[in-house]
Amino acid sequence: MLLLLLLALLGPAGCPRTEPLSGSSQEPLFRGADRYDFAVVVPAGAVECFWQFSHQGGKFFFSYEVQRATGIGNSRDILVTASDPSGFQLGLSKDVRGQINFLTKDTGFYQLCLDNQQNHFGFMQVYLNFGVYYDDFNTEQQQPAERKELNDTLEAIGVSIQRLQIHTFHMWRFYNFARMRKGADSFLLEANYNYVNWWSMAQSCVIVLSGVLQLCFLKRLFHAQTSGSQKC
Numbered sequence: 488m489l490l491l492l493l494l495a496l497l498g499p500a501g502c503p504r505t506e507p508l509s510g511s512s513q514e515p516l517f518r519g520a521d522r523y524d525f526a527v528v529v530p531a532g533a534v535e536c537f538w539q540f541s542h543q544g545g546k547f548f549f550s551y552e553v554q555r556a557t558g559i560g561n562s563r564d565i566l567v568t569a570s571d572p573s574g575f576q577l578g579l580s581k582d583v584r585g586q587i588n589f590l591t592k593d594t595g596f597y598q599l600c601l602d603n604q605q606n607h608f609g610f611m612q613v614y615l616n617f618g619v620y621y622d623d624f625n626t627e628q629q630q631p632a633e634r635k636e637l638n639d640t641l642e643a644i645g646v647s648i649q650r651l652q653i654h655t656f657h658m659w660r661f662y663n664f665a666r667m668r669k670g671a672d673s674f675l676l677e678a679n680y681n682y683v684n685w686w687s688m689a690q691s692c693v694i695v696l697s698g699v700l701q702l703c704f705l706k707r708l709f710h711a712q713t714s715g716s717q718k719c
Contacts, residue, residue: 522618522656524663526670529565529603529611531558538596541619545591548660549599549617552584552667555674558609565611566602571595584667591619614670616663620656 521539529535541547553563569578569587572595578587591597603611 524616526554526612526614527601529601529613531609532604532607534600534602534604536598536600538598539617539619540596541591541594543591543594545619545621546588547591547597547619548586548588550586550664550667552614552671554612554614554671555678556606556609556611558606562606563611565613568600568602570598572597614667616660616667620653622653
């Protein structure tokens with residue numbers, strides 16, 4: 488819903504549209520490489536869905552990591568699906584972490600869903616990283632034309648900047664995937680630390696309680712023996 492609201496707000500403000508203008512077919516189609524990374528909490532027994540707009544011919548990427556989970560057993564497996572604008576399922580993953588990548592064949596909103604219906608007693612915190620990017624240039628076709636572009640400095644710089652942006656974008660993707668793993672490890676370390684503390688406290692209480700019970704038992708035993716000797 489946030490993506491739809493963002494598109495609605497940007498539309499009338501005069502920003503580049505993601506659809507061709509009516510009656511202006513000669514103008515180039517703006518293709519934005521939108522990408523998002525955030526964490527979302529999926530309640531117990533619930534399904535959370537998101538929509539990402541993409542033009543035909545884009546490269547859609549989606550990666551996720553379950554950072555922490557609560558409930559009985561603390562199972563971190565979650566069902567993740569990706570569907571095209573017509574509802575056809577393009578990818579499925581059921582694990583702690585995973586990736587779904589595909590080429591967009593239709594223009595429209597692609598649906599991403601996180602299904603936590605198997606966990607009825609606890610929530611899951613999932614880190615998401617998804618978006619669309621476009622390769623507007625073809626390296627095979629540009630190789631013969633690169634000799635001509637040497638005389639045009641601005642065009643050569645533009646092509647180099649575009650390539651640099653694509654490579655930087657892929658570096659950003661791998662960095663976010665590593666950050667997801669680091670976040671999940673941090674939550675796991677914190678959970679283990681709390682578990683060890685509570686378990687140590689419980690063991691200490693059991694030891695103290697057993698000592699008190701033994702002391703009471705011995706006290707009653709000696710008291711019973713002294714009472715019996717006096718009667719004799």
